[in-house]
Amino acid sequence: MKIHHHLSDELLLEYASGNLSEGWSLAVATHLALCPECRRTLEAMEGAAGALFDKIKPAPSTSSDSWEAMKARLVAEEVTEKRPPVPAKRSPDHAFVIPEPLRSYLGGDVKDLKWNALGRGAYQIRIPTADKDTQVRLLKIPAGKPVPEHTHDGREITLVLAGSFRDGSDIFARGDVEEADGDLLHTPHATEGEDCICLAVTEAPLKFTSWIVRAIQPILKI
Amino acid sequence: MPTMSLTVSILARTCHNDQKANYGSLSRSSHGVRMKRSDRNLQEQELSNAELSRLLGLVGAERNVEAFETLFRFYSPRVRAFMAMKTRDALLAEELMQETMMSVWNKAAQFDPARGNVSAWIFTIARNLRIDAFRRKRPVFDENDPAFVKDDAPPADVELEERQDAELLRQAMESLPPEQLEVIRRAFFEDVSHSTIAEDMGLPLGTVKSRIRLAFDKLRTSLEGRR
Numbered sequence: 211m212k213i214h215h216h217l218s219d220e221l222l223l224e225y226a227s228g229n230l231s232e233g234w235s236l237a238v239a240t241h242l243a244l245c246p247e248c249r250r251t252l253e254a255m256e257g258a259a260g261a262l263f264d265k266i267k268p269a270p271s272t273s274s275d276s277w278e279a280m281k282a283r284l285v286a287e288e289v290t291e292k293r294p295p296v297p298a299k300r301s302p303d304h305a306f307v308i309p310e311p312l313r314s315y316l317g318g319d320v321k322d323l324k325w326n327a328l329g330r331g332a333y334q335i336r337i338p339t340a341d342k343d344t345q346v347r348l349l350k351i352p353a354g355k356p357v358p359e360h361t362h363d364g365r366e367i368t369l370v371l372a373g374s375f376r377d378g379s380d381i382f383a384r385g386d387v388e389e390a391d392g393d394l395l396h397t398p399h400a401t402e403g404e405d406c407i408c409l410a411v412t413e414a415p416l417k418f419t420s421w422i423v424r425a426i427q428p429i430l431k432i
Numbered sequence: 433m434p435t436m437s438l439t440v441s442i443l444a445r446t447c448h449n450d451q452k453a454n455y456g457s458l459s460r461s462s463h464g465v466r467m468k469r470s471d472r473n474l475q476e477q478e479l480s481n482a483e484l485s486r487l488l489g490l491v492g493a494e495r496n497v498e499a500f501e502t503l504f505r506f507y508s509p510r511v512r513a514f515m516a517m518k519t520r521d522a523l524l525a526e527e528l529m530q531e532t533m534m535s536v537w538n539k540a541a542q543f544d545p546a547r548g549n550v551s552a553w554i555f556t557i558a559r560n561l562r563i564d565a566f567r568r569k570r571p572v573f574d575e576n577d578p579a580f581v582k583d584d585a586p587p588a589d590v591e592l593e594e595r596q597d598a599e600l601l602r603q604a605m606e607s608l609p610p611e612q613l614e615v616i617r618r619a620f621f622e623d624v625s626h627s628t629i630a631e632d633m634g635l636p637l638g639t640v641k642s643r644i645r646l647a648f649d650k651l652r653t654s655l656e657g658r659r
């Protein structure tokens with residue numbers, strides 16, 4: 211699997227700094243599970259944070275002896291956290307399509323999912339999070355389905371997990387991520403051969419509906 | 433390996449030899465009075481990653497309290513400052529610092545001294561505790577998941593490369609233009625969105641984004657240059 215479309219540095223930096231909300235982070239972490247290249251960038255970012263950490267202006271203790279308090283805890287608390295045992299290699303009888311952390315959010319892999327029809331052969335599953343600022347869903351677009359040209363508003367991230375879609379001259383396949391911000395012109399369609407399954411994270415409120423959802427909803431006639 | 437033992441002194445107000453003497457005496461003695469005197473020096477100097485790794489290795493392997501004390505005196509004022517930036521509450525910052533250092537003590541055995549960057553590792557622990565404190569969720573990947581795609585790149589000498597990363601990054605960071613460094617510093621420490629950073633700095637959002645990209649292009653290049 212060769213990934214051609216990666217996370218932007220800006221998005222990855224928000225994730226590395228711990229400042230990205232749950233919905234977007236779910237797409238970022240799921241891409242990271244599939245992409246060693248972005249994991250290396252993440253590591254470089256955390257390394258950069260470490261270098262900055264060394265140079266942070268130290269804040270002196272306000273209490274008289276912070277270390278004494280710490281030492282008292284070291285004595286009081288028995289060490290419970292040992293090096294975690296390396297889990298036995300799970301050898302599933304099939305290969306998972308959906309990696310963690312997304313699989314846990316869905317409660318299973320593709321074969322276990324209960325899809326809701328959107329019409330025109332497309333399906334979705336809403337993925338609940340505690341994050342009020344985003345909408346997260348898994349979408350299934352029928353193979354070869356052309357999608358009319360349109361624009362959209364608001365930030366959105368689409369991560370392909372199976373099949374692929376074409377947007378202009380770009381093809382997005384498993385692991386590829388498309389990040390959009392504002393007035394991007396899309397001309398996407400799912401490619402032939404296999405249904406396209408993708409994770410779509412969009413900004414709440416509802417008006418920022420995923421371009422894929424909007425494009426396939428016949429009632430909107432876009 | 434000259435870079436490994438390099439002690440870069442950024443805020444040093446004492447000469448190199450004095451620092452050595454100070455933390456030499458620290459690791460030998462646990463008398464409170466002598467600690468106090470050298471506290472300030474230890475806070476303001478930078479210990480090399482090799483030395484920090486060695487100390488953390490001792491904590492992990494043998495629960496060495498003196499090694500941990502040296503780490504504590506070096507990191508606790510930094511973690512406290514990091515926590516105070518977001519919370520603006522000295523008591524909460526102190527509490528989160530204590531939690532962070534307790535985690536460092538408890539998880540030290542999970543740190544591989546041959547591979548890691550101690551400051552980066554401690555930053556991630558502090559970051560995660562700060563996220564928890566604000567009841568936010570940050571989904572993470574699972575390296576043991578069968579669907580996880582492993583990096584097939586690592587050559588035999590990857591450990592050596594990773595040991596050099598901390599030093600290379602530190603040097604690369606020092607060569608970044610100040611305006612790029614400032615954007616990254618704010619992104620990591622102030623815990624605000626990039627558009628807030630743009631507003632605070634009086635810059636268009638696009639400029640903030642392009643500074644981030646330029647900075648990490650440079651950091652990536654400097655890390656790849658070692659291969």
Ligand SMILES: [Zn+2]
Pocket residue numbers: 213215216217241245247248249
């Ligand atoms: Zn990637």
